[in-house]
Amino acid sequence: GPAAADKLDDIIGAGTLRCAVVLDFPPMGSRDADNNPVGFDVDYCNDLAAALGVTAEIVETAFPERIPSLMSGAVDVVVGSTSDTLERAKTVGMTMPYYAFENAVVVGEKSGITDEAGMKGKVVGATAGTYEAIWLEGKVKEWGAGEFRPYQNQADVFLALSQGQLDATVSTMEVAQANVKTGNFPGISIVAKADMVPDYVALVTLREEYGLLNFMNLFINQQVRTGRYAELYTKWVGEGEPANLTIPGVYR
Amino acid sequence: MIEIENVRKSFGPLEVLKGINLTVPKGEVLTIIGGSGSGKSTLLTCINGLEPIDSGRILVDGTEVHARSTNLNSLRQKIGIVFQQWNAFPHLTVQQNVMLAQQKVLKRSKAEAAAEAEKQLKHVGLGEKLDVYPTRLSGGQQQRMAIARALAMNPTYMLFDEVTSALDPQLVGEVLDTLRMLASEGMTMICVTHEMKFAREVSDRVAFFHKGVMAEIAPPEALFGAPKDPELQKFLAATH
């Protein structure tokens, strides 16, 4: 019989691309004064939809819900700063990285922590299910001292940090800078870069959708090639160089 | 005419009616007396089909009550029944209590039902209480309302199950007077009662029940004057 239509065909046929985007994660995703979705990931989804010749639909999704909502068919792709872990790749399909985060150690000033090692034995926390949460929880286990707390969202983490409930957190440099800058969380500061492999994040779709994965890989390549990647970086993150998406010494 | 033919009825292992035979012609006032648990109430609830029977049959105007084909709801219009426990519908006024079944069962218009209700309530002496809720009525008034409610269906037969025994002594009289009035108007009635004086005065015949058996049935002069059944003699001695 005729080859079954795949997701790529479905999207083009339906005329809409549904993206799961995390909206409590500025500057990647947040809401403007009218509570409309904005951010790097929102623009990225719009670009992807434009490349496909369809319209984008942003579906707000919490960090822990990103993959479940994909699996359940509520969205077509996740444009949600999803770290490309091998554990996840058992369940879903990952593109090559479309962004890379460097992480910062953010501390409450009263804690007296000045570097990454200073977190040992302290109460630390991060947003449940994120790359840095998994890393930090691993660290706490490795140290064998202190306590790790996974909060439901990024706002709660900084609130807890500012109240002194947490001594330190690790979050992406972008998020940390944005939150320190608002001044809404007095008494917190960035003290160091976390000594971890940059958090490479990928676009995600169903494991078996090779057509769509292939399309998106090329799309990411084109974003860099055309300068759009750098443009979005300047727009949402600030002056400077966006992270290099290639890893020296190995092909994807 | 109500014909009861060899009716038997058990609740689980307990045989409550042990083959009752009884015919009540139109116009008769029959009184049933007997000790507690002798099956009097059960017989009444079998007559209007509220309880099934195990064997025998009951005919009301020739219709077999417990036949599958019988429409019990329309049969029950013919047979008014008033119970010992007060059973006014507390959420309806006295008049509405009497109107409800007329409208729902006889499909009378609201106006007709209201007029009939007023007529019957006046008849039992409750003409003043139309718009009152039953909780404001005395026990005797509630019983008379229940009688009016049954009469409003224009029944051919009326069954009364110890309608005075939950009442304070001073309220008994007014209810018995209502029953007397109905008897004098020629209503066919079966009254279960403990009021011997009333039974003697009003009845055409009196039946004595004992342990599920109708031990004696006779006109009141004979039954009270010269009781034959030894249990009846004991019973009458105890109640005098």
Place this chain on the structure above:
Amino acid sequence: MIEIENVRKSFGPLEVLKGINLTVPKGEVLTIIGGSGSGKSTLLTCINGLEPIDSGRILVDGTEVHARSTNLNSLRQKIGIVFQQWNAFPHLTVQQNVMLAQQKVLKRSKAEAAAEAEKQLKHVGLGEKLDVYPTRLSGGQQQRMAIARALAMNPTYMLFDEVTSALDPQLVGEVLDTLRMLASEGMTMICVTHEMKFAREVSDRVAFFHKGVMAEIAPPEALFGAPKDPELQKFLAATH
């Protein structure tokens, strides 16, 4: 000795005790009779300080009940009281009912309290019922238990407030017998009662209350035989 001096007491606008004067010496059995609402119960609850009074004073063995300095809890040990409504503690067995206050108020050991409870319960004829819960007792047995509970505190005085009036007629006798027994043992007692026969038999003096006033007080022969107060005459005529 209980001395009541010119006691007045109102509930809101209603004056319930209008200056009562009464002395009850040790060993006396005083009965109070009177119509409903005449203030009999109120007087008893004032004597043990459950109700405050408006003026006058009450002395029990010389201690002023309503003085600020009086320790009511220890005073109340001296004055046992049993009410009309059954007041068994339903969550405790009969024996535990009698033990509780002994342990908590008199600080008796568990063993002492249990022994005393057993003694008093046998005294009132409930020796068989120690481990039963009060809900299993008849009304009369509950009242006798309440009497034993009060006696276990070794009171000097006992007050009884119509202890038989909520009882079925056949149970009244057993409770009155218990009171008779106490009287014969020389206990000082004030009994509010409607049982005229009992009052006549047992009392040293009988007081008649009417609308908050002690209208007459006299030995029973005089009070019942030759009542002077016209209200008392009416009252006795109605109760005969």
Place this chain on the structure above:
Amino acid sequence: MFNYNFRWNQALASLPQMLEGALVTIQIALLSMAIGIGIAIILTVFRLSGNKLLAAIATSWVEIARNTPALFQIYMVHFGLGGFGIHISPYFSLLFGIAFNNAGYLAENFRGALKAIPETQTRAARSLGMSAGQAFGHVVMPQMLRIAFLPMTNQMVWAILMTSLGAVVAMTTDLFGVTSHLNSISFRTFELFAIAAVIFYVITKAITLSARLVASRLFRY
């Protein structure tokens, strides 16, 4: 039948961890009930005390507990008190949040139960020389607890169910927390939560049944 690869083995491998979580859940529910009952009795006494201030405190507690979501209450214990520099760990935030809720509902139940105890009971106790406190403690309260026993059992079941809200205060060791954590690693959502549901069901049934048993032992009158 379903076009879905059930991976029960993978999920069942986590069963020991989930059962440990279940123990924490039971522990929190039990402690929150104990605290809740204690506070509810105090609130009840406050409401009966006739002191306007105490009564107002008790009434506000009861109304807030009964008229806002439990999720909100737990969140407020952690971050609300945190705002005043009072730091409560996730475990105790969840525990106190549920206890706050329990106390409000139980105080209302106790009030209803008290109404059902006749005034004559207190009178009888006082006239035997017992102090007001003794009369309440030895005579009124045991009867009140009996009447309120069924509502208390229901509240205990709710306490178990409420432990699932601990995620908002970063609670990880209870049954729901453990399950969410496992889910965030493996994404076997359906299998993991189905197992958690069964465990919750067993716990709540065990509570209802043992409450019945206790009641038949305790209340023989």
Place this chain on the structure above:
Amino acid sequence: MFETALTTNDLLFLARGAGMTLLVTAIAVGIGTILGIIFGVVRYQLGAIWSAPLTFFLDIFRSIPLLIQLVLANAFITAVLKIKVSGFTVACGVLALYTAAYCCEIVRGGIEAVPANLRRASRSLGMSWGQDMWNIVMPLATRVALPSWIGLALGVMKDSALVYIVQVPELLKNTQTLITRLQEPLFLLIICGLFYFLISFPIARFGGYLEKRWSND
């Protein structure tokens, strides 16, 4: 704390969340009550033994946390059955069954509270089962059941805070959205709590009033 970046627009956004809370509650309570009445009557008519399967099924909704019910239902419908439905539909469906489970017991209790002799009286006047149910049992059972039903409806309203887990933008979820942007968590949460309280408290009081009034007669 009183200098806030909160705008009227944001308050409207919260009010929309409250509207969503009320909408989900209304749908769930509406459907749940109808189901609850049907289940309750069936449960009563069949008796404890024959209705055991129904009782067991409904009991599940009262024995596991709502949060898990929502997660499971969502995972089952969308991931296992692969049916595309919105979170809103899942939320309404689960909450409706959750409501029905409690409502069933309330209805059964209400029916049982109607004295048997009243039902006998209406049947012996010739009224059918349905007429008896509608004209006698329902009005009387309603008096018994209404206060508990109001309590249930309010409970569902509060529990609807959990439907955030299936991405329904209700009151608490919208509050969190604002928290993320404005970073004023306590202030916003107090406003959110006030919203809940203002909806719940008057209705709860009304239920208490009805209970008091009807228990007197």
